[in-house]
Amino acid sequence: MPRRVTMTTRSCPCGLPEAYEVCCGRFHSRAASAPIAERLMRSRYCAFVRQDAAYLLRTWHPRTRPERLDLDPGMRWTGLEILDTTGGSAFHTTGTVTFRASYRGGSLHERSRFERVDGAWVYVDGDFPG
Numbered sequence: 258m259p260r261r262v263t264m265t266t267r268s269c270p271c272g273l274p275e276a277y278e279v280c281c282g283r284f285h286s287r288a289a290s291a292p293i294a295e296r297l298m299r300s301r302y303c304a305f306v307r308q309d310a311a312y313l314l315r316t317w318h319p320r321t322r323p324e325r326l327d328l329d330p331g332m333r334w335t336g337l338e339i340l341d342t343t344g345g346s347a348f349h350t351t352g353t354v355t356f357r358a359s360y361r362g363g364s365l366h367e368r369s370r371f372e373r374v375d376g377a378w379v380y381v382d383g384d385f386p387g
Contacts, residue, residue: 269281269282269299270302272336272339273299284312285303293347294353294378297316301380302337305334316379316380318379320381332360333361336358341353353368354369365385366385370382
């Protein structure tokens, strides 16, 4: 007889319908690596929501990573919308993800660049489309 699985947690902050633990939580805990650039972007947004500076630094390209990251504890992220992606699949070494991240009082619109380093996707940098 099949077991019934009941999710008691809310959907992941990244916007996908899975619970945090099986969505971005597995990337944050190092149980898995993001398989595509978009999933890394979503997990990084989720890390901002959860104030996980260690994950953000760990998934930042060594060439562009800051020495430290001070997150604003008063920042309240309220949603993520993926607007466009190019490359960034299991068959690519680079990719971009254009997104809008909303926060209480405004939003951030960015085109982020990602590369693979030692097989893992990392954030390189981003620009702000007009």
